[in-house]
Amino acid sequence: MARVFDVVEWPDTGGRDMVYRWPPTGSGDIRIGSQLVVRESQAAVFFRDGKALDTFGPGRHTLTTANIPLLIGLLGKLFSDKSPFTTEVYFVNLREFVDMKWGTPEPIALRDSELGMVRLGAFGTYSLQISDPQLFVNKIVGVRGIYQTGQIESYLRSIIVTRLTDLLGEINKSLFDLPRLYEEIGAGVRAKLADDFAALGIDLKAFFVNSINATEETVKAIDERAAMGAIGDMQKYLQFKAAQAMGTAAAAGGAGDLTSAGVGLGAGVGMGAAMASAISSAIQAGKQEAAAPGALTKAQVQATLDNLDMRLAAGEISEATYKELRAKWEKKLAELG
């Protein structure tokens, strides 16, 4: 029997596709009177002669095209057996995509009210729904066939991270306060993102922050800060670090350069003066680690190295400077044995 009408539909068996184009490639020659079946969680954007004519909601719709049976058979002969009246239908999935994930691809540096500077990573989930099928098809899909959630996720992630960084910068809270603010941050980011998503024809339905974590470097700095908390200010912290380094060396038997400082002599014997001298040297080294290393002890170099972490976390030096100085002092430490 000769083909008269078509039935155009998309059963959507996968569930991950946001858009399905009919026909998948090229253009269709849907006959006049053909039936377009749109399911409850779908919308269909109907293109005729390259123009997005209308968006059809759930139900059965009768399509009108210039592809009149018999007539198109005759006309087709003039166009290499192809219909000149092209049609395409883009089925848009209107279900809520609830399993979308976001995360910071690399740590974000933020000024912290307590720690000075921190580097954070964050991740969470969000759900979205296509709210304007025609806008979505024209802005995101273009003339491509299937468009899957995975293909749009990376683009959306970049917008999310921008807005999150923006918000975290605005609220200027300490890293220690953030866990109790997940709900507030989530709501705030969602509000900030709403317009960005709407511009793509997408409605951001929910946004959740699952975790905000400090990077390894920041955690190390926090640990040191916690140790310092028991002591007091930065000056005392440096003294603490120097004493800590000497204590380690003394426990190891007082070998190396520390012998000259009297640490290896044993507890109580001339310890006060020797320690004061060593601490003073270490503080000096901590303050001027960029200066050319002269005849420094192993403990002093180690203290300087430890101090570098703190200075990075406090935002006093850049990461590039940190790496450069670290390499320099590690080399010196290796030379000292």
Place this chain on the structure above:
Amino acid sequence: MKGNLREKMESGRNALEKLVANLPGYQGYKEKELRREADKLLRNQLAAGFDKQRRRLSSIQYTLTTTGRLAAVVMLERAMLKLQLLTDRLKVAAYGYAGFFDAVKVEEAELDALYNFDLGLWDGVKQVEDLINELEEAASKEEDVSQSANALIKLLEELNETFNRRQDVILETSKT
């Protein structure tokens, strides 16, 4: 205006549809279908009305976020979720069908009652709009928004509760 949707749909039938409507047995089916489609259109309009208010609410949240009032943002997020729930339910509500052997038959009277029930929700859109106007003003003046936010949450809870009774309309009408 909103009540004339079905008449508009009936008058908009083309010649082929009018011809088919005269087929025996089809007319009754089509009459009911028209009522369901009119109701669906009405629900879509209602959902669009609430959706518009939801976007305004989101805009208020944005203002509050930029001024660092995150606690108020969270409060409005509750209202936002309730409004979203109502909108989604309106969009996907039952059309009013009954199976052949079902105890309760859905006829024209039941479908009309359903339509009138949905029509009654228009007042809700206006009430939500009024409260969002208050919120908008308070947010822009950096005043406390909690009173209006709580009133909005309460109103949306009531509207959701009202919508829960939608199914009862069919049962009530079929009794009479």
